[in-house]
Amino acid sequence: MYQNDLFLRAARGESVERPPVWLMRQAGRILPQYRALRASLSGFKELVSSPDLAAEVTIQPVDELGVDAAIIFSDILVIPEALGLDYTMVEKVGPRFPRTIRSQADVDALRPAEEAPAHLGYVFDALDATKRRLDNRVPLIGFAGAPWTIFAYMVEGGGSKTFSKARRMLYQDPQMSHRLLEKITTATAAYLKKKVRHGADLIQLFDSWAGVLPPNHYQEFSLRYIEQLCRELEGTPVTVFAKDARHAISGIGKLPCQVVQLDWIADVERARTLVPGKVLQGNMDPAQLYAPTDQVAEATRAMLDRFGRHHIANLGHGVYPDTPLEGVKAFVNAVKDYRYAD
Ligand SMILES: Cc1c2[nH]c(c1CCC(=O)O)Cc1[nH]c(c(CCC(=O)O)c1C)Cc1[nH]c(c(CCC(=O)O)c1C)Cc1[nH]c(c(C)c1CCC(=O)O)C2
Numbered sequence: 145m146y147q148n149d150l151f152l153r154a155a156r157g158e159s160v161e162r163p164p165v166w167l168m169r170q171a172g173r174i175l176p177q178y179r180a181l182r183a184s185l186s187g188f189k190e191l192v193s194s195p196d197l198a199a200e201v202t203i204q205p206v207d208e209l210g211v212d213a214a215i216i217f218s219d220i221l222v223i224p225e226a227l228g229l230d231y232t233m234v235e236k237v238g239p240r241f242p243r244t245i246r247s248q249a250d251v252d253a254l255r256p257a258e259e260a261p262a263h264l265g266y267v268f269d270a271l272d273a274t275k276r277r278l279d280n281r282v283p284l285i286g287f288a289g290a291p292w293t294i295f296a297y298m299v300e301g302g303g304s305k306t307f308s309k310a311r312r313m314l315y316q317d318p319q320m321s322h323r324l325l326e327k328i329t330t331a332t333a334a335y336l337k338k339k340v341r342h343g344a345d346l347i348q349l350f351d352s353w354a355g356v357l358p359p360n361h362y363q364e365f366s367l368r369y370i371e372q373l374c375r376e377l378e379g380t381p382v383t384v385f386a387k388d389a390r391h392a393i394s395g396i397g398k399l400p401c402q403v404v405q406l407d408w409i410a411d412v413e414r415a416r417t418l419v420p421g422k423v424l425q426g427n428m429d430p431a432q433l434y435a436p437t438d439q440v441a442e443a444t445r446a447m448l449d450r451f452g453r454h455h456i457a458n459l460g461h462g463v464y465p466d467t468p469l470e471g472v473k474a475f476v477n478a479v480k481d482y483r484y485a486d
Contacts, residue, residue, distance in 0.1 A: 145280060151213040152283050154456050155346055155381045155403050157423055163448060163455045164212035165479035166285075167472065168405075169462030170205040171217045174472055177204045188233040192218055193266045199273035206282055209476050213283050213346075216274060216339075218267055220289030220350055223331055224298050226260040228253070231297075244301040244309075248320050257330035261338050271342035286344025288336055290351035290386070291328040291373075292366035298324070307356045314357075314365055321365060329369045333376040340380050348383040348405070349373060355388025362386075367395050374400045383425060387461065394418045408460025412450050425456040430464050433471035440471050444478035453484060 146152070151164040172178055178201050182191060191197050198217040206214050221231050221239055231241045245251060255263070274284060289297075297303075299310040314321050336347050349370055357366060366386075374382050378400070385405035386392045396404055397419035404419050406412065406426035415424060432443050448457065457479040463472060 146283055147280060148212055148282050152345055155423055157454060159453060162482050162484065163457045163479055165457040165476050166211040166213040167459055167463045170211060171201045171215065173465035174463055174467050174469060175204050175208055195266055195269035195273045198270035199277050202274045203277055209473060211476060213285050214278060215285040215287065216271055220294065221297060222264060222267060223288065223294055223335065226263040227331055228255045229298055238303045241301040245298045245324060251320060251324050254327060257327045258334060260331035261334045264335055268338060268342045271339060271344060275343040283345035284343055285346050285348055286336065286339035287348040287350060288332045290349045290366060291325045291332060291369035293351050293353045294328045295325055296353045307353055311356060314361055325365060325369050329372055333373055336377060346381045346383060347377055348385060351386040354386035354392060359391045362389060362392050363395060371399055403456065406460060423454045423456060424451060425458050427460040430459045430461055433467045433475055437470050437474035440474040441478040444475050445482060448482050
């Protein structure tokens with residue numbers, strides 16, 4: 145079906161000749177083509193909501209870097225927006241929500257979860273345009289935020305070091321917290337199923353703020369909703385990324401998902417033991433790509449040796465926007481030149 149299906153074969157746990165490679169945030173400011181297009185637009189949201197432009201930047205890293213998978217250009221924050229909570233993307237600051245969730249009345253004022261996909265037509269159109277233009281060269285990854293991470297943005301109103309407003313709500317009103325998480329989960333499940341119908345071959349769930357929750361709260365307010373999403377997506381491979389959640393790894397190992405993304409702090413040997421039978425994705429330190437290119441290549445080979453088989457090469461988090469393109473290419477090419485020993 146695909147000219148290059150290495151990524152999907154590896155994600156299904158098949159034995160492949162070398163690990164596939166792609167980078168989180170590969171469609172973005174590391175590419176001069178992206179920066180040029182972005183400069184001609186009013187902002188990030190115009191790019192996200194214009195299907196042809198989103199398709200164009202989705203494919204740029206496939207052409208420029210030769211990665212083994214494309215990831216649809218979008219953002220995890222389209223879900224709160226579809227639920228009726230608008231955000232703005234402030235240059236050099238990040239996302240800001242002018243209105244946040246503070247009470248049950250705020251939760252009730254959101255749109256019904258079932259209606260969310262009807263407000264996300266531009267994402268499905270972007271998937272359609274991307275599939276046409278990719279012309280079966282490589283598979284396409286769809287994604288969403290994990291419910292806890294979306295909850296954190298909706299309550300906090302933006303990024304935060306501590307997410308103390310969001311965490312306070314878990315202690316002060318666990319019932320209401322669950323109602324909001326249920327709503328986010330229902331909307332996300334409907335959205336992701338529709339992404340699959342529009343050609344997403346694998347779904348990655350980003351729990352970027354997993355690391356601020358203690359183990360009991362991670363189980364109660366995050367993992368169970370991720371598990372629900374994995375179950376609803378049965379038949380489609382799912383990758384789970386719980387960033388900075390060292391304690392969560394054994395719980396994630398029990399999820400009905402196929403791939404587990406590791407951050408760059410993670411201990412690969414420990415993860416192998418605690419996540420038996422799953423494919424691991426990751427986990428080069430994004431800062432490693434600032435090094436001279438021969439060192440990048442050497443560090444990449446060392447990482448591939450450490451993981452062994454059943455691995456998808458990636459960074460431990462999104463590529464930093466000011467990473468030199470030579471460093472990114474040295475990483476991708478070192479993986480593509482690698483062969484498993486046996
Ligand atoms: C937390 C989170 C967000 N968005 C996302 C996450 C989870 C991953 C992670 O932990 O980083 C996910 C995301 N955001 C974006 C993608 C596109 C696909 C890809 O990986 O290439 C993906 C997968 C585009 C984007 N999303 C954003 C950009 C930069 C906007 C620009 O070009 O001006 C891109 C390319 C903006 C964004 N979006 C978000 C933040 C905090 C920011 C600001 C930080 C920044 O500027 O890099 C929310």
